[in-house]
Amino acid sequence: MKAFKVVGIIILLLAGLILIVPLFMPETSSVKATKSIEASPITVFRQVNKLKNWKNWSPFENDSTMVNAFEGSEQAVGAIRSWDGKKAGTGKMTIVESEPYTKITNKLEFADSQGIGSWKFDQQGDSVIVSWEITIKDLSYPFARLMGPVMKYAMEPLLNSGLSSLKEYCEKQTKPAIINIIYTEGISGLAIYDSVRVAGIGNLLEMNYGSLMNYIKKRKYSIAGAPIAVYHNWDPMGYIRISAFIPLEGKFNGKGNIKEFNIVPGKAVFTKHFGGYDSGDTHWAIEDYLKDFNIKTKDFIWEEYITDPATEPDSTKWQTNIYYPIKE
CATH class of the missing domain: 3.20.80.10 (Regulatory factor, effector binding domain)
Incomplete structure:
Protein backbone atom coordinates (compact mmCIF):
# COMPACT_ATOMS: atom_id res chain seq x y z
CA MET A 1 0.00 0.00 0.00
CA LYS A 2 2.86 2.32 0.87
CA ALA A 3 4.42 1.71 -2.54
CA PHE A 4 1.17 2.53 -4.29
CA LYS A 5 0.95 5.72 -2.26
CA VAL A 6 4.48 6.73 -3.30
CA VAL A 7 3.75 5.97 -6.97
CA GLY A 8 0.56 7.97 -6.71
CA ILE A 9 2.40 10.94 -5.24
CA ILE A 10 5.02 10.77 -8.03
CA ILE A 11 2.30 10.66 -10.67
CA LEU A 12 0.57 13.64 -9.08
CA LEU A 13 3.85 15.57 -8.95
CA LEU A 14 4.59 14.78 -12.60
CA ALA A 15 1.08 15.74 -13.60
CA GLY A 16 1.47 18.94 -11.64
CA LEU A 17 4.74 19.71 -13.39
CA ILE A 18 3.20 19.00 -16.78
CA LEU A 19 0.33 21.34 -16.01
CA ILE A 20 2.19 24.04 -14.10
CA VAL A 21 5.54 24.39 -15.93
CA PRO A 22 3.93 25.17 -19.34
CA LEU A 23 2.13 28.11 -17.71
CA PHE A 24 5.52 29.84 -17.49
CA MET A 25 6.80 28.76 -20.91
CA PRO A 26 6.55 30.98 -24.05
CA GLU A 27 3.79 30.51 -26.58
CA THR A 28 6.31 30.80 -29.43
CA SER A 29 9.41 28.89 -30.46
CA SER A 30 12.02 30.02 -33.01
CA VAL A 31 14.90 28.44 -34.86
CA LYS A 32 17.36 30.20 -37.17
CA ALA A 33 20.17 29.23 -39.55
CA THR A 34 22.60 31.36 -41.58
CA LYS A 35 24.80 30.55 -44.57
CA SER A 36 27.17 32.46 -46.85
CA ILE A 37 26.51 31.71 -50.54
CA GLU A 38 28.87 32.75 -53.32
CA ALA A 39 26.18 33.83 -55.75
CA SER A 40 24.16 36.88 -56.67
CA PRO A 41 21.37 37.74 -54.20
CA ILE A 42 19.13 37.78 -57.27
CA THR A 43 19.80 34.08 -57.91
CA VAL A 44 19.27 33.07 -54.28
CA PHE A 45 16.20 35.28 -53.79
CA ARG A 46 14.43 33.78 -56.79
CA GLN A 47 14.91 30.25 -55.48
CA VAL A 48 12.90 31.22 -52.39
CA ASN A 49 10.49 33.75 -53.91
CA LYS A 50 9.10 31.26 -56.43
CA LEU A 51 7.62 28.41 -54.39
CA LYS A 52 7.94 25.84 -57.18
CA ASN A 53 11.73 26.33 -56.98
CA TRP A 54 11.84 24.91 -53.44
CA LYS A 55 12.05 21.43 -54.96
CA ASN A 56 15.63 22.29 -55.99
CA TRP A 57 16.93 22.58 -52.42
CA SER A 58 14.33 22.35 -49.63
CA PRO A 59 15.02 19.86 -46.80
CA PHE A 60 11.30 19.11 -46.59
CA GLU A 61 11.05 17.50 -50.04
CA ASN A 62 12.08 13.95 -49.01
CA ASP A 63 8.54 12.69 -48.46
CA SER A 64 7.69 10.58 -51.52
CA THR A 65 4.01 10.56 -50.50
CA MET A 66 3.76 14.36 -50.42
CA VAL A 67 1.25 15.95 -52.78
CA ASN A 68 1.72 19.66 -53.53
CA ALA A 69 -0.76 22.22 -54.79
CA PHE A 70 0.08 25.74 -55.96
CA GLU A 71 -2.32 28.65 -56.25
CA GLY A 72 -2.35 32.42 -56.27
CA SER A 73 0.44 34.32 -58.00
CA GLU A 74 3.38 32.51 -59.58
CA GLN A 75 5.82 34.16 -57.18
CA ALA A 76 6.17 36.90 -54.54
CA VAL A 77 3.21 38.17 -52.47
CA GLY A 78 0.13 35.99 -52.91
CA ALA A 79 1.98 32.83 -53.97
CA ILE A 80 0.57 29.83 -52.06
CA ARG A 81 1.77 26.26 -51.65
CA SER A 82 -0.13 23.59 -49.74
CA TRP A 83 1.04 20.03 -49.10
CA ASP A 84 -0.08 16.71 -47.62
CA GLY A 85 2.20 13.75 -46.90
CA LYS A 86 2.78 10.96 -44.41
CA LYS A 87 6.07 12.44 -43.18
CA ALA A 88 5.49 16.10 -43.97
CA GLY A 89 1.95 16.17 -42.63
CA THR A 90 -0.53 18.78 -43.81
CA GLY A 91 0.38 22.42 -44.20
CA LYS A 92 0.20 25.62 -46.18
CA MET A 93 2.69 28.39 -46.95
CA THR A 94 1.79 31.85 -48.28
CA ILE A 95 4.22 34.62 -49.21
CA VAL A 96 2.97 37.74 -47.42
CA GLU A 97 5.99 40.02 -47.95
CA SER A 98 8.56 40.15 -50.72
CA GLU A 99 11.19 42.88 -51.07
CA PRO A 100 13.30 42.00 -54.13
CA TYR A 101 16.72 40.58 -53.32
CA THR A 102 16.59 41.55 -49.61
CA LYS A 103 13.65 40.01 -47.71
CA ILE A 104 10.82 37.44 -47.87
CA THR A 105 8.20 36.57 -45.24
CA ASN A 106 6.01 33.45 -45.36
CA LYS A 107 2.87 32.69 -43.38
CA LEU A 108 2.94 29.06 -42.24
CA GLU A 109 -0.16 27.04 -41.36
CA PHE A 110 0.00 23.52 -39.93
CA ALA A 111 -2.65 21.12 -38.64
CA ASP A 112 -2.41 22.32 -35.03
CA SER A 113 -0.29 25.49 -35.15
CA GLN A 114 0.82 28.40 -37.29
CA GLY A 115 3.98 30.39 -37.75
CA ILE A 116 6.16 32.71 -39.75
CA GLY A 117 9.08 31.95 -42.05
CA SER A 118 11.52 34.85 -42.43
CA TRP A 119 14.27 35.19 -45.02
CA LYS A 120 16.94 37.88 -45.29
CA PHE A 121 19.52 38.29 -48.04
CA ASP A 122 22.49 40.53 -47.23
CA GLN A 123 25.00 41.04 -50.05
CA GLN A 124 28.63 40.99 -48.92
CA GLY A 125 30.95 41.53 -51.89
CA ASP A 126 30.58 38.58 -54.27
CA SER A 127 28.57 36.60 -51.71
CA VAL A 128 25.22 36.88 -49.97
CA ILE A 129 24.55 36.07 -46.31
CA VAL A 130 21.26 34.17 -46.18
CA SER A 131 19.29 33.95 -42.92
CA TRP A 132 16.32 31.59 -42.57
CA GLU A 133 14.21 31.73 -39.43
CA ILE A 134 11.04 29.82 -38.55
CA THR A 135 8.86 30.95 -35.64
CA ILE A 136 5.95 28.79 -34.49
CA LYS A 137 3.27 30.83 -32.72
CA ASP A 138 0.35 30.13 -30.36
CA LEU A 139 1.74 26.88 -29.00
CA SER A 140 -1.15 25.09 -27.31
CA TYR A 141 -1.16 24.38 -23.58
CA PRO A 142 0.34 22.23 -22.18
CA PHE A 143 2.08 19.72 -24.46
CA ALA A 144 2.96 21.96 -27.45
CA ARG A 145 4.57 24.45 -25.09
CA LEU A 146 6.60 21.66 -23.48
CA MET A 147 7.77 20.57 -26.92
CA GLY A 148 8.65 24.13 -28.02
CA PRO A 149 12.28 24.00 -26.81
CA VAL A 150 12.73 20.65 -28.53
CA MET A 151 11.85 22.20 -31.88
CA LYS A 152 15.11 24.14 -32.01
CA TYR A 153 17.18 20.98 -31.76
CA ALA A 154 14.99 19.10 -34.23
CA MET A 155 14.64 21.88 -36.80
CA GLU A 156 18.06 23.56 -36.77
CA PRO A 157 19.81 20.67 -38.59
CA LEU A 158 17.05 20.71 -41.21
CA LEU A 159 17.40 24.44 -41.83
CA ASN A 160 21.18 24.11 -42.08
CA SER A 161 20.76 21.21 -44.51
CA GLY A 162 18.37 23.28 -46.63
CA LEU A 163 20.74 26.24 -46.76
CA SER A 164 23.62 23.94 -47.71
CA SER A 165 21.55 22.55 -50.60
CA LEU A 166 20.52 26.08 -51.59
CA LYS A 167 24.20 27.09 -51.58
CA GLU A 168 25.21 24.12 -53.73
CA TYR A 169 22.43 24.77 -56.25
CA CYS A 170 22.89 28.54 -56.53
CA GLU A 171 26.66 28.45 -56.83
CA LYS A 172 26.29 26.31 -59.97
CA GLN A 173 24.05 28.85 -61.72
CA THR A 174 25.33 31.45 -64.17
CA LYS A 175 25.43 35.04 -62.97
CA PRO A 176 22.27 36.97 -63.87
CA ALA A 177 22.36 39.99 -66.15
CA ILE A 178 22.86 43.38 -64.52
CA ILE A 179 19.52 45.10 -64.91
Whole structure:
Protein backbone atom coordinates (compact mmCIF):
# COMPACT_ATOMS: atom_id res chain seq x y z
CA MET A 1 0.00 0.00 0.00
CA LYS A 2 2.86 2.32 0.87
CA ALA A 3 4.42 1.71 -2.54
CA PHE A 4 1.17 2.53 -4.29
CA LYS A 5 0.95 5.72 -2.26
CA VAL A 6 4.48 6.73 -3.30
CA VAL A 7 3.75 5.97 -6.97
CA GLY A 8 0.56 7.97 -6.71
CA ILE A 9 2.40 10.94 -5.24
CA ILE A 10 5.02 10.77 -8.03
CA ILE A 11 2.30 10.66 -10.67
CA LEU A 12 0.57 13.64 -9.08
CA LEU A 13 3.85 15.57 -8.95
CA LEU A 14 4.59 14.78 -12.60
CA ALA A 15 1.08 15.74 -13.60
CA GLY A 16 1.47 18.94 -11.64
CA LEU A 17 4.74 19.71 -13.39
CA ILE A 18 3.20 19.00 -16.78
CA LEU A 19 0.33 21.34 -16.01
CA ILE A 20 2.19 24.04 -14.10
CA VAL A 21 5.54 24.39 -15.93
CA PRO A 22 3.93 25.17 -19.34
CA LEU A 23 2.13 28.11 -17.71
CA PHE A 24 5.52 29.84 -17.49
CA MET A 25 6.80 28.76 -20.91
CA PRO A 26 6.55 30.98 -24.05
CA GLU A 27 3.79 30.51 -26.58
CA THR A 28 6.31 30.80 -29.43
CA SER A 29 9.41 28.89 -30.46
CA SER A 30 12.02 30.02 -33.01
CA VAL A 31 14.90 28.44 -34.86
CA LYS A 32 17.36 30.20 -37.17
CA ALA A 33 20.17 29.23 -39.55
CA THR A 34 22.60 31.36 -41.58
CA LYS A 35 24.80 30.55 -44.57
CA SER A 36 27.17 32.46 -46.85
CA ILE A 37 26.51 31.71 -50.54
CA GLU A 38 28.87 32.75 -53.32
CA ALA A 39 26.18 33.83 -55.75
CA SER A 40 24.16 36.88 -56.67
CA PRO A 41 21.37 37.74 -54.20
CA ILE A 42 19.13 37.78 -57.27
CA THR A 43 19.80 34.08 -57.91
CA VAL A 44 19.27 33.07 -54.28
CA PHE A 45 16.20 35.28 -53.79
CA ARG A 46 14.43 33.78 -56.79
CA GLN A 47 14.91 30.25 -55.48
CA VAL A 48 12.90 31.22 -52.39
CA ASN A 49 10.49 33.75 -53.91
CA LYS A 50 9.10 31.26 -56.43
CA LEU A 51 7.62 28.41 -54.39
CA LYS A 52 7.94 25.84 -57.18
CA ASN A 53 11.73 26.33 -56.98
CA TRP A 54 11.84 24.91 -53.44
CA LYS A 55 12.05 21.43 -54.96
CA ASN A 56 15.63 22.29 -55.99
CA TRP A 57 16.93 22.58 -52.42
CA SER A 58 14.33 22.35 -49.63
CA PRO A 59 15.02 19.86 -46.80
CA PHE A 60 11.30 19.11 -46.59
CA GLU A 61 11.05 17.50 -50.04
CA ASN A 62 12.08 13.95 -49.01
CA ASP A 63 8.54 12.69 -48.46
CA SER A 64 7.69 10.58 -51.52
CA THR A 65 4.01 10.56 -50.50
CA MET A 66 3.76 14.36 -50.42
CA VAL A 67 1.25 15.95 -52.78
CA ASN A 68 1.72 19.66 -53.53
CA ALA A 69 -0.76 22.22 -54.79
CA PHE A 70 0.08 25.74 -55.96
CA GLU A 71 -2.32 28.65 -56.25
CA GLY A 72 -2.35 32.42 -56.27
CA SER A 73 0.44 34.32 -58.00
CA GLU A 74 3.38 32.51 -59.58
CA GLN A 75 5.82 34.16 -57.18
CA ALA A 76 6.17 36.90 -54.54
CA VAL A 77 3.21 38.17 -52.47
CA GLY A 78 0.13 35.99 -52.91
CA ALA A 79 1.98 32.83 -53.97
CA ILE A 80 0.57 29.83 -52.06
CA ARG A 81 1.77 26.26 -51.65
CA SER A 82 -0.13 23.59 -49.74
CA TRP A 83 1.04 20.03 -49.10
CA ASP A 84 -0.08 16.71 -47.62
CA GLY A 85 2.20 13.75 -46.90
CA LYS A 86 2.78 10.96 -44.41
CA LYS A 87 6.07 12.44 -43.18
CA ALA A 88 5.49 16.10 -43.97
CA GLY A 89 1.95 16.17 -42.63
CA THR A 90 -0.53 18.78 -43.81
CA GLY A 91 0.38 22.42 -44.20
CA LYS A 92 0.20 25.62 -46.18
CA MET A 93 2.69 28.39 -46.95
CA THR A 94 1.79 31.85 -48.28
CA ILE A 95 4.22 34.62 -49.21
CA VAL A 96 2.97 37.74 -47.42
CA GLU A 97 5.99 40.02 -47.95
CA SER A 98 8.56 40.15 -50.72
CA GLU A 99 11.19 42.88 -51.07
CA PRO A 100 13.30 42.00 -54.13
CA TYR A 101 16.72 40.58 -53.32
CA THR A 102 16.59 41.55 -49.61
CA LYS A 103 13.65 40.01 -47.71
CA ILE A 104 10.82 37.44 -47.87
CA THR A 105 8.20 36.57 -45.24
CA ASN A 106 6.01 33.45 -45.36
CA LYS A 107 2.87 32.69 -43.38
CA LEU A 108 2.94 29.06 -42.24
CA GLU A 109 -0.16 27.04 -41.36
CA PHE A 110 0.00 23.52 -39.93
CA ALA A 111 -2.65 21.12 -38.64
CA ASP A 112 -2.41 22.32 -35.03
CA SER A 113 -0.29 25.49 -35.15
CA GLN A 114 0.82 28.40 -37.29
CA GLY A 115 3.98 30.39 -37.75
CA ILE A 116 6.16 32.71 -39.75
CA GLY A 117 9.08 31.95 -42.05
CA SER A 118 11.52 34.85 -42.43
CA TRP A 119 14.27 35.19 -45.02
CA LYS A 120 16.94 37.88 -45.29
CA PHE A 121 19.52 38.29 -48.04
CA ASP A 122 22.49 40.53 -47.23
CA GLN A 123 25.00 41.04 -50.05
CA GLN A 124 28.63 40.99 -48.92
CA GLY A 125 30.95 41.53 -51.89
CA ASP A 126 30.58 38.58 -54.27
CA SER A 127 28.57 36.60 -51.71
CA VAL A 128 25.22 36.88 -49.97
CA ILE A 129 24.55 36.07 -46.31
CA VAL A 130 21.26 34.17 -46.18
CA SER A 131 19.29 33.95 -42.92
CA TRP A 132 16.32 31.59 -42.57
CA GLU A 133 14.21 31.73 -39.43
CA ILE A 134 11.04 29.82 -38.55
CA THR A 135 8.86 30.95 -35.64
CA ILE A 136 5.95 28.79 -34.49
CA LYS A 137 3.27 30.83 -32.72
CA ASP A 138 0.35 30.13 -30.36
CA LEU A 139 1.74 26.88 -29.00
CA SER A 140 -1.15 25.09 -27.31
CA TYR A 141 -1.16 24.38 -23.58
CA PRO A 142 0.34 22.23 -22.18
CA PHE A 143 2.08 19.72 -24.46
CA ALA A 144 2.96 21.96 -27.45
CA ARG A 145 4.57 24.45 -25.09
CA LEU A 146 6.60 21.66 -23.48
CA MET A 147 7.77 20.57 -26.92
CA GLY A 148 8.65 24.13 -28.02
CA PRO A 149 12.28 24.00 -26.81
CA VAL A 150 12.73 20.65 -28.53
CA MET A 151 11.85 22.20 -31.88
CA LYS A 152 15.11 24.14 -32.01
CA TYR A 153 17.18 20.98 -31.76
CA ALA A 154 14.99 19.10 -34.23
CA MET A 155 14.64 21.88 -36.80
CA GLU A 156 18.06 23.56 -36.77
CA PRO A 157 19.81 20.67 -38.59
CA LEU A 158 17.05 20.71 -41.21
CA LEU A 159 17.40 24.44 -41.83
CA ASN A 160 21.18 24.11 -42.08
CA SER A 161 20.76 21.21 -44.51
CA GLY A 162 18.37 23.28 -46.63
CA LEU A 163 20.74 26.24 -46.76
CA SER A 164 23.62 23.94 -47.71
CA SER A 165 21.55 22.55 -50.60
CA LEU A 166 20.52 26.08 -51.59
CA LYS A 167 24.20 27.09 -51.58
CA GLU A 168 25.21 24.12 -53.73
CA TYR A 169 22.43 24.77 -56.25
CA CYS A 170 22.89 28.54 -56.53
CA GLU A 171 26.66 28.45 -56.83
CA LYS A 172 26.29 26.31 -59.97
CA GLN A 173 24.05 28.85 -61.72
CA THR A 174 25.33 31.45 -64.17
CA LYS A 175 25.43 35.04 -62.97
CA PRO A 176 22.27 36.97 -63.87
CA ALA A 177 22.36 39.99 -66.15
CA ILE A 178 22.86 43.38 -64.52
CA ILE A 179 19.52 45.10 -64.91
CA ASN A 180 18.45 48.51 -63.66
CA ILE A 181 16.03 51.36 -64.28
CA ILE A 182 17.31 54.40 -66.18
CA TYR A 183 15.90 57.58 -67.68
CA THR A 184 16.09 57.71 -71.49
CA GLU A 185 16.14 60.90 -73.50
CA GLY A 186 13.82 61.28 -76.46
CA ILE A 187 15.08 59.83 -79.77
CA SER A 188 14.05 61.03 -83.24
CA GLY A 189 14.92 59.71 -86.66
CA LEU A 190 13.68 57.77 -89.65
CA ALA A 191 12.22 54.26 -89.64
CA ILE A 192 10.70 51.58 -91.84
CA TYR A 193 7.79 49.71 -90.26
CA ASP A 194 7.43 46.07 -91.37
CA SER A 195 6.45 42.61 -90.18
CA VAL A 196 8.01 39.17 -90.48
CA ARG A 197 8.11 35.76 -88.85
CA VAL A 198 10.82 35.06 -86.26
CA ALA A 199 13.14 33.24 -88.68
CA GLY A 200 13.23 36.22 -91.03
CA ILE A 201 13.98 39.01 -88.53
CA GLY A 202 17.70 39.24 -89.35
CA ASN A 203 17.21 39.42 -93.12
CA LEU A 204 14.36 41.94 -92.81
CA LEU A 205 16.35 44.30 -90.59
CA GLU A 206 19.42 44.05 -92.83
CA MET A 207 17.31 44.96 -95.86
CA ASN A 208 15.50 47.85 -94.18
CA TYR A 209 18.65 49.27 -92.57
CA GLY A 210 20.22 49.23 -96.02
CA SER A 211 17.32 51.19 -97.47
CA LEU A 212 17.43 53.68 -94.62
CA MET A 213 21.20 54.23 -94.90
CA ASN A 214 21.03 54.80 -98.67
CA TYR A 215 18.23 57.32 -98.16
CA ILE A 216 20.08 59.12 -95.33
CA LYS A 217 23.45 59.26 -97.12
CA LYS A 218 21.90 60.57 -100.33
CA ARG A 219 20.37 63.47 -98.39
CA LYS A 220 23.41 63.94 -96.12
CA TYR A 221 21.41 63.70 -92.91
CA SER A 222 23.41 63.50 -89.64
CA ILE A 223 23.24 60.16 -87.83
CA ALA A 224 22.87 60.59 -84.04
CA GLY A 225 23.27 57.05 -82.74
CA ALA A 226 23.47 53.31 -83.34
CA PRO A 227 20.76 51.45 -85.31
CA ILE A 228 17.65 50.55 -83.31
CA ALA A 229 15.00 47.88 -83.77
CA VAL A 230 11.66 48.67 -82.15
CA TYR A 231 9.58 45.55 -81.47
CA HIS A 232 5.89 46.40 -81.34
CA ASN A 233 4.85 42.87 -80.38
CA TRP A 234 6.27 39.38 -79.91
CA ASP A 235 4.39 36.46 -81.44
CA PRO A 236 6.71 33.45 -81.98
CA MET A 237 3.96 31.59 -83.86
CA GLY A 238 2.87 34.53 -85.99
CA TYR A 239 4.27 37.79 -87.33
CA ILE A 240 6.55 40.18 -85.46
CA ARG A 241 5.96 43.89 -86.14
CA ILE A 242 9.29 45.75 -86.25
CA SER A 243 10.46 49.27 -86.98
CA ALA A 244 14.04 49.47 -88.26
CA PHE A 245 15.05 52.88 -86.90
CA ILE A 246 18.10 55.16 -87.43
CA PRO A 247 18.41 58.09 -84.94
CA LEU A 248 19.15 61.44 -86.60
CA GLU A 249 19.86 65.00 -85.56
CA GLY A 250 18.98 68.23 -87.28
CA LYS A 251 16.30 68.50 -89.96
CA PHE A 252 15.12 65.47 -91.91
CA ASN A 253 12.07 64.22 -93.79
CA GLY A 254 10.76 60.81 -94.74
CA LYS A 255 9.33 59.62 -98.02
CA GLY A 256 7.21 56.63 -99.01
CA ASN A 257 7.68 53.78 -96.52
CA ILE A 258 10.45 55.74 -94.75
CA LYS A 259 8.72 57.65 -91.98
CA GLU A 260 9.69 60.03 -89.22
CA PHE A 261 9.77 58.16 -85.92
CA ASN A 262 10.11 59.18 -82.26
CA ILE A 263 10.72 57.44 -78.95
CA VAL A 264 9.52 59.72 -76.16
CA PRO A 265 11.67 60.30 -73.06
CA GLY A 266 10.92 58.36 -69.89
CA LYS A 267 11.99 55.59 -67.54
CA ALA A 268 12.99 52.20 -68.90
CA VAL A 269 14.28 48.88 -67.60
CA PHE A 270 17.72 48.57 -69.17
CA THR A 271 20.45 45.97 -69.63
CA LYS A 272 23.35 45.16 -71.91
CA HIS A 273 23.55 41.92 -73.87
CA PHE A 274 26.91 40.67 -75.13
CA GLY A 275 27.01 38.02 -77.83
CA GLY A 276 25.14 37.19 -81.00
CA TYR A 277 21.74 38.59 -81.82
CA ASP A 278 19.97 35.65 -80.16
CA SER A 279 19.29 37.59 -76.97
CA GLY A 280 16.40 35.44 -75.73
CA ASP A 281 17.99 34.55 -72.37
CA THR A 282 18.62 38.23 -71.64
CA HIS A 283 14.99 39.06 -72.39
CA TRP A 284 13.88 36.26 -70.04
CA ALA A 285 16.11 37.81 -67.35
CA ILE A 286 14.35 41.15 -67.87
CA GLU A 287 10.96 39.44 -67.64
CA ASP A 288 12.01 37.95 -64.27
CA TYR A 289 13.13 41.40 -63.11
CA LEU A 290 9.76 42.88 -64.09
CA LYS A 291 7.99 40.17 -62.06
CA ASP A 292 10.29 40.66 -59.06
CA PHE A 293 9.42 44.36 -58.85
CA ASN A 294 5.89 44.08 -60.32
CA ILE A 295 6.76 46.60 -63.05
CA LYS A 296 4.32 47.30 -65.88
CA THR A 297 5.81 48.24 -69.26
CA LYS A 298 4.52 49.78 -72.46
CA ASP A 299 3.49 47.71 -75.47
CA PHE A 300 6.86 47.93 -77.24
CA ILE A 301 10.57 47.49 -76.51
CA TRP A 302 13.70 48.45 -78.41
CA GLU A 303 17.17 47.08 -79.01
CA GLU A 304 20.13 49.32 -79.82
CA TYR A 305 22.94 47.62 -81.78
CA ILE A 306 26.13 49.25 -80.49
CA THR A 307 28.68 47.02 -82.22
CA ASP A 308 29.06 46.92 -86.01
CA PRO A 309 29.71 43.28 -87.05
CA ALA A 310 31.62 44.62 -90.08
CA THR A 311 34.32 46.03 -87.78
CA GLU A 312 34.19 43.38 -84.99
CA PRO A 313 34.22 39.78 -86.26
CA ASP A 314 34.11 38.27 -82.74
CA SER A 315 30.39 37.91 -82.01
CA THR A 316 31.01 37.42 -78.29
CA LYS A 317 31.99 41.10 -78.14
CA TRP A 318 28.88 42.40 -79.88
CA GLN A 319 26.94 44.72 -77.56
CA THR A 320 23.18 45.16 -77.73
CA ASN A 321 21.44 47.58 -75.38
CA ILE A 322 17.91 46.50 -74.49
CA TYR A 323 15.19 48.86 -73.24
CA TYR A 324 11.73 48.11 -71.81
CA PRO A 325 9.90 51.47 -71.38
CA ILE A 326 7.92 51.67 -68.13
CA LYS A 327 4.29 52.73 -67.94
CA GLU A 328 4.06 55.95 -65.94
